[in-house]
Amino acid sequence: MRTHYLDHNATTPLKREAFEVMMPFLKDDFGNASSVHAWGRRARAAIDDAREEIAACIGAKAKELVFTSGGTESNNLALFGAARSQRARGRRIVTCATEHHAVLHPCKALEAEGFEIITLPVDAQGHINLDQLRTAISDGTILVSLMSANNETGTRHPIETIGRMCRERSVLFHCDAVQSFGKEPISVEAWNCDLLSLAAHKFYGPKGAGILYVRSSVRLQPLQLGGFHENERRAGTENVASIAGAGCAASLSQAKTASENQRLFELTEMLWKELSSLDGIRRNGDPVRRLGNTLNVSFEECDGESLLMAMDLAGLAVSSGSACMVGSIQPSHVLQAMDLPEKLIRATVRFSLGASNEKKDIPEIAATTRNVVGKLRKRSKSQVAGNK
Numbered sequence: 528m529r530t531h532y533l534d535h536n537a538t539t540p541l542k543r544e545a546f547e548v549m550m551p552f553l554k555d556d557f558g559n560a561s562s563v564h565a566w567g568r569r570a571r572a573a574i575d576d577a578r579e580e581i582a583a584c585i586g587a588k589a590k591e592l593v594f595t596s597g598g599t600e601s602n603n604l605a606l607f608g609a610a611r612s613q614r615a616r617g618r619r620i621v622t623c624a625t626e627h628h629a630v631l632h633p634c635k636a637l638e639a640e641g642f643e644i645i646t647l648p649v650d651a652q653g654h655i656n657l658d659q660l661r662t663a664i665s666d667g668t669i670l671v672s673l674m675s676a677n678n679e680t681g682t683r684h685p686i687e688t689i690g691r692m693c694r695e696r697s698v699l700f701h702c703d704a705v706q707s708f709g710k711e712p713i714s715v716e717a718w719n720c721d722l723l724s725l726a727a728h729k730f731y732g733p734k735g736a737g738i739l740y741v742r743s744s745v746r747l748q749p750l751q752l753g754g755f756h757e758n759e760r761r762a763g764t765e766n767v768a769s770i771a772g773a774g775c776a777a778s779l780s781q782a783k784t785a786s787e788n789q790r791l792f793e794l795t796e797m798l799w800k801e802l803s804s805l806d807g808i809r810r811n812g813d814p815v816r817r818l819g820n821t822l823n824v825s826f827e828e829c830d831g832e833s834l835l836m837a838m839d840l841a842g843l844a845v846s847s848g849s850a851c852m853v854g855s856i857q858p859s860h861v862l863q864a865m866d867l868p869e870k871l872i873r874a875t876v877r878f879s880l881g882a883s884n885e886k887k888d889i890p891e892i893a894a895t896t897r898n899v900v901g902k903l904r905k906r907s908k909s910q911v912a913g914n915k
Contacts, residue, residue, distance in 0.1 A: 536820070580774035607637065610637050617669040620672065622634055679862070680861060700719060700720055710820060787882070798889050805900060809825045822877070824876055841895050
């Protein structure tokens, strides 16, 4: 049985080149980057090189990057660090109902600290209303945090417009761009970002390396204390191997971002066309203004957990949405915010394609999916008939 990995929004395989860059720092070049001897200097040079590589990919200065343990920590540092440092200017923070929990949960915690959290609703495709955002950015607003593209549906926010609105009102703008890097061009200047989060394992780098861009003029209160690392913004010995791998993977991904996004857009459109012969299916999110690799589909009359398990047994690695729910099948807060009926939310599959998926695989992926859905629906009808 052939298998197909279709869960690249959860994580991506480590590129061979990134693995090779990492290996010396897991073996002979094991020095602490804060040490002044030769081992330490080699580790520091690797971090400096990675910082330069990633900064070049987003149009930032190398000194504006903070290395973290991943996207979740980057988001936490951006939100807590910026909010607490700006407390004297105001207490209002604006975000959106479909943000990742790595943003929504810190916002909830900040609310308990006395900050006012404005959570914008979305329409049926997952878009915010820009007029509502403009109204929400009132006096006392210190931070707006919105993702560039949704991890479950792929729906993209108009980040350049949002960033410009924030800049005009002198409000800090944080963008969770974890899903976008390597899938669409990112420019912190064009996007008017003050803070921007990335995670290496989403662009074929290693787990354990995150990046937070912090504009030079932005003050940030650190979350971790105990050293002078990362220009006193994040204390702790750096994960040299993962940082080196992140730099390599960033450069490799950036080199073909536009062409790969177009290729994957065509593949997901092809997959949707193949699946649309099924009755009782629904596509979720914006079909055009989206990440090219992401297709979110609900299958009527299917139990979500059974659907995921059956597809896995059939060789298709897919998910129901975010990979941050510790293995549990929870109703998607993203689809709930888009006002999708509960039955459809629990019968939803996210296909997120990547480098290993090819055009020749799509008919087989679609046929396997149709077969799984057909069997589950037949079983469901039999159970209903048996209960009468």
